[in-house]
Amino acid sequence: MLQEMLLHTVHWQPGSAEHDPIARSFFQTVGPLCTEQMQAKTARLFKLPRATHPSIVRVMEAALTSPRQTNLNLMLRHAGMSERSFRRHFHGETGMTWQNWIAQARLFHAANLLAEGQRVTDVAAGVGYASLSAFAKAFTNLMGMSPVHFRNLQT
Numbered sequence: 580m581l582q583e584m585l586l587h588t589v590h591w592q593p594g595s596a597e598h599d600p601i602a603r604s605f606f607q608t609v610g611p612l613c614t615e616q617m618q619a620k621t622a623r624l625f626k627l628p629r630a631t632h633p634s635i636v637r638v639m640e641a642a643l644t645s646p647r648q649t650n651l652n653l654m655l656r657h658a659g660m661s662e663r664s665f666r667r668h669f670h671g672e673t674g675m676t677w678q679n680w681i682a683q684a685r686l687f688h689a690a691n692l693l694a695e696g697q698r699v700t701d702v703a704a705g706v707g708y709a710s711l712s713a714f715a716k717a718f719t720n721l722m723g724m725s726p727v728h729f730r731n732l733q734t
Contacts, residue, residue, distance in 0.1 A: 630672035
């Protein structure tokens with residue numbers, strides 16, 4: 580609904596809110612809604628919880644050091660746990676599944692590399708995506724913009 584409201588804003592000329600009470604009411608409604616949505620999305624997006632359990636901490640450090648080489652079997656060895664125990668402890672510590680956490684960690688790392696001006700193809704491979712299209716889709720879903728657009732805004 581907010582998207583439709585934003586599209587509707589083109590019906591008014593700049594400065595209309597000063598003279599038209601309907602435009603003023605509309606913009607007074609849309610402004611706080613946009614702010615609320617941006618704050619909610621930001622709080623949701625940039626969340627990469629940390630753990631206190633020593634085995635989970637070891638896994639997180641290993642994963643953040645080398646997100647490309649990270650896989651579940653390797654992390655299970657780092658943790659010294661069975662898969663079931665690892666998943667249970669990981670979710671208990673972070674409130675996230677391992678898959679969601681590592682996906683976000685990879686994409687946050689990718690955002691840093693893109694901000695440095697690296698090529699999207701190199702970044703996708705560097706953070707462990709075998710497919711450029713899968714990387715672009717995941718990045719866009721998390722960040723709200725394509726990797727190319729994100730990189731261009733940063734450089």
